[in-house]
Amino acid sequence: MLSKIIIQNYRTFRNFKLDFDPKMNILVGDNDAGKSTILEAISLALTGRLRGRLLAQELSPYLFHQEATAEYIAALREGREARPPEIIVELFLDSKTAPAELMGTNNLLRVNESGVRIRVALNPDYEPEYKEFIKDPTQVRLIPTEYYRVDWLAFSGNGITFRSIPATASLIDASNIHLQSGVDYYLNGIINSHLAPDERVKLTRAYRSLRENFAADDSIVKINEKLRGAPSDVSDRELTLGIDVSQKSSWESSIVPHLDELPFQYVGKGEQSTLKILLALNKKVEDAHIVLVEEPENHLSFSNLGKLVKKISDKCDGKQVFITTHSSYVLNKLGLEKLVLLSATEGFRLDSLPADTQDYFRKLSGYDTLRLVLARRSILVEGPSDELIVQRAYRDLHGCLPIEDGVDVISVRGLAFRRFLDIASLTGNVVAVVRDNDGTEAAEVQRKYAAHTVFPNISVHVGQDKTYKTLEPQLLKANGLIAMNAILGENFTSEADLLEHMEDRKTTCALMIFSSDQTINMPEYIRDAVA
Known part of the structure; x- marks a missing residue:
């Protein structure tokens, strides 16, 4: 190894x-x-x-x-x-x-x-x-x-x-595997597994008979008669058309497998990619000690990718495996502790993460772990409405959306903040957390993340006034009743009624705020985060 x-x-x-x-x-x-x-x-x-x-x-x-x-x-x-x-x-x-x-x-x-x-x-x-x-x-x-x-x-x-x-070592890259050789190998594998020797003989005879009958077809006979009289400055011999019936041109190189009545080369890219990787594994891996797989997720849905990852893992048991990927699904299923984040000078391993954090991400493949790993700067928020407001705040301050500036805004729920910050503390990527105070003093909320904010790349931003527990009252406080009515196209006469409306329709109101052409005052803790 x-x-x-x-x-x-x-x-x-x-x-x-x-x-x-x-x-x-x-x-x-x-x-x-x-x-x-x-x-x-x-x-x-x-x-x-x-x-x-x-x-x-x-x-x-x-x-x-x-x-x-x-x-x-x-x-x-x-x-x-x-x-x-x-x-x-x-x-x-x-x-x-x-x-x-x-x-x-x-x-x-x-x-x-x-x-x-x-x-x-x-x-x-x-x-x-x-x-x-x-x-x-x-x-x-x-x-x-x-x-x-x-x-x-x-x-x-x-x-x-x-x-x-x-x-x-065996290097497997589906983009560099020639399809035709894969088809031949695939077909031969099926034939060898399912046909008895006498059936193979019958197949060979039928194929040879078919090719010999080609020359006896009336249309081919007429074409060959015409060709025999054609003048040639290359050879004095007669020119005719026929099919090669020699041993080197056998049915293995001519018969094409079909999947659901479609020739192999016409099936979907995902099916082709999966099959080529598995063919290569079957063909190359048995005698290899080290298996190198290049981005197995290409062209595949989550469900099909899950099947492929399981097969790769099973077939490579007992071998040293190297996989390149951009897929959180591949990463989470094979183990976050096996992750190597590349920099210009070395690779950083995440196997020093707490065991419960590793298990968390392995079980919850829907969380886009690699977004945090790959983004040089990220803002973690609590939900889709927070995500929209933070994106609007960033655009107001910087003149573009976060993603256009290389900043990823990631929606994270509950205790998952700490899981993501466990990763950020190792990678060194800049991460800002934006979250509600939930009726608790801001300093007390921030103390919960004290083990992470000792790292200079991590900051936590919380609304200071605990009487404004969540995003909606914070926005209402920053803009006032009249301005918020105008932004949302409403005519509420009391802040309590408007706040109830905003909290009942969190994402809808957040989308209207994001899309509004009016000036919007953002809460201070959100301004600090996007700055």
Whole structure:
């Protein structure tokens, strides 16, 4: 099993380190955070190949970290010493099971452990040509990879081959699985499972007979007679049309499975994606120690995704699994404690969350856990009416909706505030809580979150006057009877009647406030939160 990865100057990562869970690793992060890069780097270090070809054949200047490239070129042009950047990917293996020949200190940490590394560096044999090339720095626009070489080494410093590594990986990405090969494999699996040998023989004979009869069809006979007389400047032989009946062209490559009377390639994307992932699992995973799955949720509804996640979990039992995802459903069902939130330099694990918080999110998959994890700034509110008011307050202050500014407003109920803040205390994402005082002193409400507000990224905002228990009386207090009547299109003569109307129709009134073209005074605690 793999225990750790270190990546230097490869794609999105300048200097990156991540410890692995021995069973399940769920990688999440914003777009371009490097989720796919980690899977690719693991596969690269274990196989020496990128996209199925040796890395030396796929080597490109665009594999290097952009900042490292920019610094190298700037140093050249400024006349400073410019060391050509190197790509290094190191995988640390479990020393208890790894072969002794992989043990050594030839790694970036300089520790005596088992592992393998890919190193892309300037080839000493080409150093004279390289120095001649960089004499004119203006012509250097990218890393000159033509002067580089790829070394695939054990931590002992010895070169290795695929057979040297005790761990094998299977990378499964439905978007890169060719449909036709999947169809063939799917059909063959069904045939092998359900047809007796004599039935397979009958199928082969029927197929061959069908193809032989093709040439005897009257229309084909007439076409071939016409073709025989056609002049050709390529060959003196007669040209005719027929179907290949040789052994290499058998029914396995021609008969197409149908699902509900539709050819396989015409069924829905979700069905195709699920089937391709499961086919790949059946075909590749049996002999693999490590399974890498790229975003299994694509094209799938919650119900179908649930079935797929269960099958992935079952089929990969006893193996080390890495899954990239943007789906809270996948995350909650496989375990929040397995989550790895990616940053530019390392991955943050949430397995240090309290056990009851982990169980909470695992059971309540409807809560959009990843919204909090992925949003750099979030505002937590108590319900849909609060969400609408906070969005209006944000737009009034900043001139745009929160989501347009990268701020996610998330509706959270009851004790769930603390669950979400458990996550925020680890991720460092900025989170503001907006909640009612429910007739309690604001300071007392805020004390309930004292364990979380010690973190500088977390703040709790509560209405100060406990006689105004919830959002509606707070809004009425801030705007007054006349202004609130105008906003809601009502003509109540007493604040008590208007307040009763607002509390009976919370979401409807909140929507009218959100949509109103009139000036609205927001309660101070809401203004503080959106600021």
